[in-house]
């Protein structure tokens with residue numbers, strides 16, 4: 220459904236003679252099969268939106284080629300656009316008509332009959348919790364409602380391939396859950412292919428069959444969430460010892476079975492391969508050495524750990540690399 224080779228986008232920025240090149244996308248290969256839900260993950264400014272804009276024909280690649288739904292993005296842009304749905308990050312522009320009429324007009328542009336467009340539009344309004352808002356102007360809707368209306372616009376003509384740029388940003392947890400359900404339904408019921416960018420690690424984890432990670436314009440990983448996590452060296456074991464004077468002994472014992480040992484006040488942490496098997500022995504060992512624990516936590520690797528292993532930076536820290544970073548709470552509670 221998507222086949223990109225060596226996609227490059229270089230922007231020239233600056234004023235007058237002093238131009239700087241921004242290598243937003245620096246050689247991206249991508250293959251997405253029919254019926255796959257692919258999560259495109261990366262820190263702010265990594266090149267996600269730029270890649271998406273090239274794949275949806277909104278931006279001409281500086282170099283490289285891409286075929287989307289069987290058509291070339293550079294020479295067959297009209298065919299590509301007819302075959303896809305696209306929900307951009309900035310959202311749709313609305314003319315000042317009723318929301319429902321906007322939706323019907325949009326679907327008719329794609330060749331649907333008024334009757335079919337109306338029926339599909341109403342169905343999507345119900346599924347995305349917009350009931351009662353058919354005859355409301357988009358400008359009088361809340362941010363979350365407008366976001367869901369954008370999504371209706373991207374889906375109403377029933378495209379076989381859908382591009383969603385951060386679809387759930389700004390939605391409350393209930394609306395996010397509804398949308399996830401809907402996206403799963405697109406794939407399960409209609410065999411649609413979905414390519415979505417997200418900042419939310421838990422979203423990528425829960426929704427995507429495969430995760431493609433981009434950093435600084437290059438793809439650094441592409442696999443299932445489970446396979447990616449299994450590349451991380453073990454589970455994180457966090458011991459909280461009862462008193463500071465026991466920290467050294469605890470660190471010695473944990474260090475013997477783990478890697479990347481770290482001590483922060485009364486917390487002693489390390490990555491331990493197959494912690495489930497190793498921890499009972501560790502606990503006996505600590506007990507025999509007279510170390511008392513206030514708590515012990517064993518955490519499975521997260522997608523953030525995957526990113527850290529691949530790039531040496533945490534996704535949270537990498538967010539700070541680019542201008543216009545979002546509130547870091549967007550990555551909160553991620554991927555556990």
Ligand SMILES: Nc1ncnc2c1ncn2[C@@H]1O[C@H](COP(=O)(O)OP(=O)(O)OP(=O)(O)O)[C@@H](O)[C@H]1O
Pocket residue numbers: 230231232241242243244261262263264265266267268269270541
């Ligand atoms: N029109 C443009 N002119 C100059 N630089 C641009 C332009 N569009 C994007 N960039 C730069 O290209 C890089 C990639 O941007 P892009 O929007 O693709 O990142 P992203 O991964 O989608 O980030 P976000 O998560 O914030 O949406 C950034 O450094 C950005 O500042």
